[in-house]
Amino acid sequence: MKYLKPWWSDSGSLLHLTILLSLAGLRLDLDLDLDLYLLLPPPTLLGDELLLSGGPASPAYALSPFPASGGWGRAELLHPKGRERDPVAPPVGQLLREVRALGVPFIPCTRVDAWLVHSVAAGDADGAHALLGAAAASSAGGVGAGVNGVSQAAPGSGGNPRAAPSSPLAAGEEEKAPAELTAQVSDAGGHASEENEVLRAVDHSSQHEENEQRASTQREKSLQQKNEDENKVADKPVWEAEKTSEPRNERHRNGTDTSFSLEDLFQLLSSQPENPLEGISLGDSPLPESTNDGMNSSTHCNANFSQAVSHDVNLHEAMLCPDNTFRRDPVARTSQPQELFLQLNSPLTNPEQTLSGTNLTGFLPFDNQMRDLTNQDLLYDLDINIFDEINLMSLATEGGFDPMEVSQLFEEPDSDSGLSINSSHNSTSVTKYNSSRSVCEGASRSRSDLESLSHRDLQGAVGGCYPEPTKLCHMDHRSDTHFHGKFAFQPILHNHTYHLQPSALESTYESFSWPGKSQKIRHGYLNDTDRNLSRDEQHAKALHIPFSVDEIVQMPVDSFNSMLSRYYLTDFQVSLIRDIRRRGKNKVAVQNCRRRKLDVILNLEDDVCNLQAKKETLKRERSQCHKAINIMKQKLRDLYHDVFNRLRDEEGRPVNPNQYALQCSRDGSVLIVPKELVTPGQKNENQKGKRKSERRN
DNA sequence: CAGAGCTGTCATCAG
DNA sequence: GGCTGATGACAGCTC
Structure with missing residues (x-):
């Protein structure tokens, strides 16, 4: 986890850079970074080894809750507690300068960072200067206004619903973000000279802040007016632009795509004369000369990246991108699923082939610390979103999608499969999962096995360590906002050690509908491990029921019905699940019944004993009474004779x-x-x- | 090998 | 009407 430590923890900066996001950032744009960021849990949940931002002295920050005043307003870095300015937080501009000086592609992972970079890259004088001014004010101890709606206003985020819980801002203020973002995005036509100005402004001290801000504001306004007609599309909110039928790369070519991506940032950074990233190729697509000429025009800026890397994509697309260019076309996306994942898998053995056909070896001048990051770690962290974005169960039903390919895509000779590396967020334990080998065996499996193989990521509970029934967060992981955190950061103890032989699978599959015969059959083919499983567990395993038997039996009826409706399950699976539930319920009922019956028998036996003891007692009492009566009779007779004698x-x-x-x-x-x-x-x-x-x- | 005990399953009924 | 619990009957397994 050392690679996830803050890059310059001493400075207490908001900025942090991880290898994961760097490598992923080559293909991801800003909104996805924010998305990833939002997926991350609070630092307190991860301990000292996974600080998301800042250093030990300032583990987390919050945006100023102050409302925006006239557009972007200003921001300062605040402690989450007390709403006080962080005294150790350096100026944002200084941080950005440090990033640029280190020559590592800066990936904004916090909201302030994101907005800072976005505003700078987009040539937004107001936003940039607001932030820069905030940074200066922060360093000078001043207090500024806040930047609002960062989470929703992330370019291309489309209003990330997960942003709400994590946002420290008021909901009402967040609603302003899209409009503000639209304004900023519309100005993101790529004003390279302006961006350079802004970047240079980063180096200015707080004394020059206001002048620079005014100048940038004026330039920005003029450029905004100039490009107003050319960027009609950009006037729409980003999420609306996402819905346009125009392909993403087409919009790039047309210069209408205004969302900011890491490539924008990269180009922004590389535009600086001293930037060590200068001259780095982004891909096979020939980068126009504007890559190194300081981005003289917005058209160049966007066109370059559109050819090299598509903007505004999510991780799902990033994972599924077969080449250096992201494709919004779902056909293209699904046409080469294997290559897509293999591409992500390839760095495991050859990091330089991360982007196939792309000369990116020099893209990231990783330092030694970053080099320590293994590719498995990268894949592992990426896998968090793999399961978030990819519904394998649904994909399994789509034509052309072979779950086996997916499983193979995640395979590597010495590590776990991609489906199981998600079992824990602890990247250091990724290599401990060695159950992927059996996935290779699936090549000879039956079709039913292959069809249901995609469920394996969810079926770990079957025959394994079952999660608590109350923690059925995976029932609807797409809608559960808490899913990501739990899924990503709680180790899921999936047991992937069970793998039925094809013959056994077929036998089980055929026999599960005849319970009377199944018990005879199961002992004929099951190995020692499977014999430890109950029949229903074996059936569930055979049919790849994504739930444990305990879950099926113990979950409430509402959850049960919801589960059946939310998951794509075949009729066989539904029938089996219902049978499992019925049998499980009845099994418990029988056990209770027999327990009660045994209790009744024991109680009756106790009653018999008690009655027998009572009978004996009564007998003794009767005998004593008889004796007393006889004594009395004898005395009466004696008295009678005595009376007559007298x-x-x-x-x-x-x-x-x-x-x-x-x-x-x-x-x-x-x-x-x-x-x-x-x-x-x-x-x-x-x-x-x-x-x-x-x-x- | 027979039988007792245990367990699971099914069918059925009642709440 | 469906779900659940209870219960008798039956079968399989173990000792």
């Missing part, structure tokens, strides 16, 4: 207990009654009591 009749003879009985009356008195006079009811009760007592005994 009784005497009128003649003094003992009373026979068989003829008489004791009867208790209601008033508590005890009477001696002959048994013949005992009522039948009393007899029955007495007999029942006797029988019961006999049975109990």
Whole structure:
């Protein structure tokens, strides 16, 4: 990551230059740089090794929130905290001069940088002087007005929606940007002399700022009036100009393309006498002499770059550009997909062939630090946008697009495939991914395998490390504004180690529709690794379902339906996904059911034990009661006999207990009654009591 | 080799 | 009407 450190961190500049953006910048224009910049996360998320701008003392900056006053207004570099001017920030003009002196193509990666360079290159006196004046004011401790709408006003950006979250400016002020940009773009007719003036003005001190600004403003106004009729197209907003049917390079040739690109910057820099970039060729297309003559006209300026490198392209096109010239034509774009990616891949082994047929070896006078950057790192960082711009799943359905080619394009002998190098933003770990070799095996795969190979970038969760279901950011990575950050900077632990043999794949593909037979089949062909996977996981892997089984099963029904609708899935895949979900749900339900059933059984067993214990207790209590009753009966009998032994009749003879009985009356008195006079009811009760007592005994 | 236990799947019903 | 949970029945696998 050392190559991503700020170039001159000591100065605390906003400007930073990376090899990635330098190399990519050869083909990308300003808006894409901004786009890349906007893709970058806050420095705090990346740690000290990935400071985006500024140095340790000023890791980040914010634009002044002050509203524009009369066009561009002025800008100063502020700390994000406190809205205070950064005391360590050098003048912007000084920074630009340093860039030019170092002879490295300056790629504006921050908004202030972008606008500065844009305004300078476009010959915008107001904008340039506003910025330069802001820089001077910044160095002098002054306070200026802010530049508004930088994010949306980026040339050719078309209003990058991702700019909004990252912009420190108020939304209302950002809306002014397109109009302001239009004004600036319309003036970007390439006034080389004016640009030189502006560049020279960069070197001026703050004391000369106002005079120079006024002079530039006057020149700018005059030139604006002069070229007003010639740049009708440029009066349109950039995003509207993008929609015109006129090809981009045609507009370049016509001198109507006013968007600023790195080539503009390069030419701007190379126009300086001391610029070491002087004389560097941009490509096979013969550069007009204006490349070195200081850009005498806007026509030359734009025509040169249109022939060498197209302007205002996105990274997608940059990746797909087969030659040195960007093509807006989708047919041309898709006609040579392999060459396009191979072109990006080629620097891995031969950086000088980065631009095929283009003599760019001298373009970038990389210093040693920059040379340390490996091409894998470059590709890796570029890959962030590869997946942002390229919907492989959609491309896979287009005719003429062979996902296998894509996979091969990213291949290199000693590194991971291009599809998997995106798995982590840590460029140093790129070489750790060695799963790309198996992609080569796809040459012998079945058609179904090839068709679904493009999903591999998304299917890593299947059989691998599954992301949390709540982090289904990839469900709609095109619309999720948070996707880029997560996707780019969170390591996605894709597992690309599984690769079914063609026979196994076919067997799985054929058997997945018959679950009853699949289990028998799967054990016949699966290797040890695949046996660790469940059947659904194997099926999902075979059909390249871009989701893990856990995701399919656990995601909410809304997300599930949204997933099915947003992704291009074949009927087979949809059916399989639904089956997986159904089976997964049922599997969990069965487990719960059996768990509950087991709990019920255990509870019943506990109840039985409890009831048995209670029964025993009751038995013991009953036995104790019987014993007590018998004791009482025995005592009663003893008392009965004792009473009769003591009784005497009128003649003094003992009373026979068989003829008489004791009867208790209601008033508590005890009477001696002959048994013949005992009522039948009393007899029955007495007999029942006797029988019961006999049975109990 | 038979059987118990576990697990997955399907069909069905109910909420 | 679709989804989900619950449950019985069945089959396959392991020990």
